[in-house]
């Protein structure tokens with residue numbers, strides 16, 4: 171079996187996990203939630219297996235490098251970390267409804283990586299600039315941050331839905347965690363994400379300094395990651411100093427995730443260094 | 450807020466490409482907009498006076514706010530005797546309560562060492578009903594926020610020092626030759642180095658698909674003609690000497706006698722260009738002749754393509770890839786994309802992963818021809834930088850990571866264990882507060898209470 175096939179299968183397993191979690195939420199069957207958890211776990215195993223296999227394959231091809239060097243590989247890594255972080259939250263909160271809002275993101279990311287005609291899943295040799303351990307640290311930390319922000323995004327949507335129904339009349343929403351818990355989780359995920367985004371930008375900057383001789387050159391991707399960082403910093407300040415919470419934080423969190431998406435996908439539409447290749 | 454306005458203005462700089470040829474701007478924006486943008490410095494906005502001014506404003510704001518609040522925090526953090534307010538703990542809504550079999554005195558004896566092992570500071574007080582053990586830890590983490598702000602200031606300061614005292618320059622050195630000065634950018638001044646850099650050899654290797662694999666220059670540093678340091682540099686592994694960093698940046702070939710050209714020249718190409726278009730869907734190849742500036746229609750409805758320029762030394766991700774055509778591909782119903790067609794690497798455009806792969810036919814010149822006349826040798830293109838601010842910036846990086854960790858995940862925690870004498874049993878009430886993450890603190894208080902209950906069996 172090749173890593174591409176294994177990862178394609180993983181995509182469907184994540185899809186199945188998302189369906190189970192959503193069904194668990196809609197039909198209120200505990201069993202479906204359990205099924206979701208086990209499916210997600212199998213998906214993670216496949217995901218990790220796929221990454222390792224791909225690593226081995228690259229060595230067999232004689233161009234060995236960690237599978238973190240292009241759009242496809244980073245999306246695969248992103249999905250894996252997202253589901254792992256989610257499963258940890260599930261264990262801590264003992265609530266598997268959040269799964270219905272987290273695993274679909276992982277499924278979409280994997281599906282986009284495997285199906286999009288713009289993304290190649292071939293293992294390519296590394297051009298000289300990408301041969302750096304700082305790059306590996308950079309990709310890992312950035313995507314840990316992005317996964318946390320993605321989960322915060324899902325939780326924010328849940329929060330906003332829950333807010334709309336103050337009396338608790340809708341029994342679709344009654345099994346969501348309490349609004350306060352969602353708000354707190356959102357905040358925790360954002361702090362976690364912010365720390366890793368900071369480390370991600372820093373390692374990227376150190377890498378740039380060893381490859382191009384400048385730690386910051388205001389290219390669009392760098393600038394957008396800084397913009398994203400500023401948005402989340404604003405969110406943290408609003409919460410810590412102005413005492414913002416709940417709805418406003420949820421909106422800011424959604425807004426921040428849009429910036430993350432743009433940093434990752436949209437920047438390729440802008441002119442600049444990063445725009446030719448996929449990184 | 451200031452943070453957001455910097456974020457918003459930064460966006461402008463990502464939409465308008467920075468530091469391009471003025472003529473290109475003029476064509477793209479027209480007379481009026483060009484002048485307006487030029488006055489506002491938008492073509493190099495991150496170095497414009499108003500953007501720098503915003504950064505200064507931001508720094509001032511952080512410094513002022515932080516100093517303003519720091520004095521209050523300082524008093525709390527460095528208080529000699531941390532004060533505890535019993536009634537505040539009594540008023541907390543979340544309490545953990547259990548009862549112990551022993552009298553308060555005994556309980557106190559077994560609890561106190563346990564508590565002082567887990568907290569940095571402990572204090573026992575007698576109350577009207579028994580005892581009270583106060584304890585706290587991580588008081589200093591209240592300074593975490595200021596650490597983060599300090600790191601931001603360090604970064605900005607490092608950047609400032611770099612932009613004032615640092616420079617960046619380029620130099621081409623033919624194999625076997627040495628230089629003792631470089632040309633700085635963008636000013637174009639000659640900067641003496643005080644030592645010599647000699648290029649002993651240069652090597653480039655490629656993968657099978659034409660992508661570059663490694664650029665390697667073997668350099669020697671000479672002081673007054675004597676070699677003092679020798680190193681192979683590749684991309685991502687520069688040579689550092691006396692505060693200078695020497696990076697592999699580009700390369701080229703030259704006749705043995707000529708001197709290397711200093712600047713990228715944009716030349717008019719001579720005559721016709723033959724292009725191959727390979728449709729990825731059908732696999733068919735189409736050969737079409739054109740000239741610069743004349744759009745051609747690609748079969749199978751794959752859109753229009755026009756060669757817009759010829760570059761003698763094109764750059765791709767900072768590397769010189771030699772002669773190339775630049776073109777614009779406009780897919781049907783899609784956005785135009787820039788396409789680079791290096792003469793030396795016919796399969797280069799495959800990397801773009803588009804619907805059509807474009808390559809230049811039969812234009813390989815004598816330079817890139819392996820069978821070229823003898824006496825052709827390489828020169829290596831080096832980037833030499835000096836940035837005395839880097840150390841400060843890297844310190845800022847480390848401080849920022851530590852500061853964020855402290856601020857986000859550590860808090861000043863205080864607990865109060867009140868032991869109240871009852872008729873037969875004692876009552877123990879555990880409460881606690883933290884300046885952050887209150888929900889997490891509740892769980893910690895619960896765990897502490899369970900641990901204390903386990904310490905005194907039978908209760």
Ligand code: HEM
Nearest residue numbers: 403406407410411507510511514515518594597598601856
């Ligand atoms: C992008 C980097 C940052 C900038 C430019 C910045 C800027 C500022 C400014 C200007 C203030 C004062 C605002 C006022 O008093 O009206 C402030 C306060 C504050 N900032 Fe930041 N900050 C940054 C990063 C952070 C981070 C990462 C944290 C992390 C938690 C943080 C936490 C705080 C807090 C808690 C205050 C209130 C100060 C206090 O209560 O003592 N800041 N920040």
